[in-house]
Amino acid sequence: MKSHLHGSFLTNAVLAFAVSGCSINQIAVNKLGNAMAGSSSTYASDDDPELVRAATPFALKLMESLLEQSPRHQGLLLAAASGFTQYSFAFVHMDADELEDEDFDAALAGWNRAARLYVRARDYGLRGLEVEHEGFTERLRRDVDLALAMTDVEDVPLLYWTSASWIAAISLSIDDTDLVGQLPVAEALLDRAVQLEESWDSGALHTLLVTYEMIRQGGEGDPAHRSRSHFQRAIELSGGLLAQPYVSLAEAVAVAEQNRAEFSSLLEQALKVDADATPEWRVANLVSQRRARWLLERTDWLFLD
Numbered sequence: 231m232k233s234h235l236h237g238s239f240l241t242n243a244v245l246a247f248a249v250s251g252c253s254i255n256q257i258a259v260n261k262l263g264n265a266m267a268g269s270s271s272t273y274a275s276d277d278d279p280e281l282v283r284a285a286t287p288f289a290l291k292l293m294e295s296l297l298e299q300s301p302r303h304q305g306l307l308l309a310a311a312s313g314f315t316q317y318s319f320a321f322v323h324m325d326a327d328e329l330e331d332e333d334f335d336a337a338l339a340g341w342n343r344a345a346r347l348y349v350r351a352r353d354y355g356l357r358g359l360e361v362e363h364e365g366f367t368e369r370l371r372r373d374v375d376l377a378l379a380m381t382d383v384e385d386v387p388l389l390y391w392t393s394a395s396w397i398a399a400i401s402l403s404i405d406d407t408d409l410v411g412q413l414p415v416a417e418a419l420l421d422r423a424v425q426l427e428e429s430w431d432s433g434a435l436h437t438l439l440v441t442y443e444m445i446r447q448g449g450e451g452d453p454a455h456r457s458r459s460h461f462q463r464a465i466e467l468s469g470g471l472l473a474q475p476y477v478s479l480a481e482a483v484a485v486a487e488q489n490r491a492e493f494s495s496l497l498e499q500a501l502k503v504d505a506d507a508t509p510e511w512r513v514a515n516l517v518s519q520r521r522a523r524w525l526l527e528r529t530d531w532l533f534l535d
Contacts, residue, residue, distance in 0.1 A: 273285070273286065273289075273513060274510055274511065274512065274513050274514065275509040275510055275512050275513070276512065276513055277505075277506075277512055277516075279320070279513055279516050279517055279520070282513055283320070283321045286313065286317045286321070287317070289313065290310065290313050290314060290317065293306055293309055293310045293313065294310065297310065297354075301357075302361050304358050304361040304362070307354050307355070307357050307358035307361065307388075308354075308355075308358050308387055308388055308391065310351070310354040311351045311352070311354040311355035311358060311388065311391040311392060311395065312351075312387075312391045313351075314347050314348070314350050314351035314354065314395070315347075315348060315351040315391055315394055315395040315398065317347065318344045318347035318348050318351065318395075318398070319344070319398065319517075320513075320517045322340055322343055322344040322347060323340070323341070323344040323398070323402070324517070324520070324521060324524075325340055326338075326339075326340025326341045326343075326344060327524070328524055331531075341402045342402070344398075344402055345398075345399050345402040345403050348395045348396070348398045348399035348402070349395070349399045349409075351391065351392075351395035352392055352395040352396045352399060355388050355391050355392030355395060355396075356370075356392060358388045358392075359381070359385060359388050359389070359392065362384070362385070363377075363380045363381065363385075366380065370415060374414070374415055374418045375418075378418060378419070378422040381422060381426065382426065383426045383427050385423075385426070386423045386426050386427045386430045387430070387431075389419045389420070389422055389423035389426070390420070390423050390430065390431070390434060390435060390438075392416075392419055393416045393417070393419035393420035393423065393438075394420075394438055396412065396415075396416035396419070397413070397416045397417070397420070397438075397442060400412065400413050400416065417442070417446065420435070420438065420439070420442065423435055424436075424439070428463075429467055432467050432468045432469075432472065433463060433464035433465070433466070433467030433468045433472070433475070436460040436461070436463045436464035436467065436475075437460070437464045437468075437472070437474050437475045437478055439456075439457070439460040440457045440460045440461045440464065440475060440478040440479050440482060440483070441457070441478050441481070441482040443456040443457040443460060444457055444482045444483065444486060454483050454486065454487060457479065457482060457483050458479070458483065461475050461478070461479045461483075470503075471503060471504075471507055471508050471511065472503065472508075472511055472514065472515065472518070473500035473501070473503040473505075473514075473515045473518035473519050473522065474500075474514065474515075474518040476496045476497065476499045476500035476503075476522070477496070477497065477500050477518050477521050477522050477525070479496055480492070480493045480496035480497050480500075480522075480525065481521075481525060484496060485532050485533075488533055488534065490529065490533045493525075493529065493532070493533070494526065494529065497522040497523075497525055497526050500518060500519060500522040501519055501522050501523070503515055503518075503519070505519070
C-alpha cells in the first residue's frame, strides 16, 4: 500500500510539474506574442524604409514561430495578417512592378511571390476571425451573409486585412480561376467592415475602396464617381496627412480616364505630404511617395496623348 501511494504521489507530482511547466511556457509565449502584436508602431514610425525592409522578415517568422505555440493568439494573428500584407506590397509587389520594364521574368517571379505572401496573410486573417467566431471560414464558404452577420465592430481590423490581402492576391493571380472566383467573398468582407465602422483607421477602408470600386462588378452608378467619393472621405478622415489616397486615385481613376493633368497633380500632392508630421504614418507615407515618384516617371507610358 505504501509503495502504491508513493508511486501515485510521484506520478501526480510529475504531472503537476509538467502542466505547470506548460502553463509557464504558454504564459511566456503569450506575453511575447502580445509584445510582438503591439510592436507595429516601432516599424511604422521609422524614417528608413530599407531598414524596415530588412528587419520585417525576421519579425514575421518570429510571429509564425509563436503562433505554432499559441495558435489562437488573436493579436498575433492580426499582426501576421497585416504584417505579411504590408511587407508584400511595399517590398515585393512594388519591387516587381518597378522591374517590369527592364526584366519581365524577374517581375513575374516577384508578382508570384507577392501573391503567395498575400494568401498567407489572408489565411492568418481568417484564423483570427475564427478565434471569436468558431466555424467562421466554413460558414463563409456556405453562406457569406450568414457568416458576416456574426461579426461586429471589434472584427473590423481583421476584416480589413483579410479582404485587402485577398483582393491583392486575386489581382496578381488572374489565371487562377479558383482564386479569382473568391473575389465576391473578399468584397463582402470589405463591405461588412465599412458597414460596421467606415471611419476605421483614419479612412483606410475608403482608401482601399478608391482602387476597388474601379473593378467592382455590378456596382451602382459610375465606378469613377464611387472612387472619388471614397477618396474625399479618405482625405477627410486622414486630414490630408496620408499620401496613399492621392496615389490611389491617380493610379486607379486618372489613368483610366486618361486625365494626365489630374494624374500629375494628385501625385505632386502626395509628394508634398510631410512624412514627419505624423510619425505613426511615416513609413506608410514614404512608401506611398516612392510609388508616386515611380508613377510620375512612367507618365508618358501611361498616357496616350
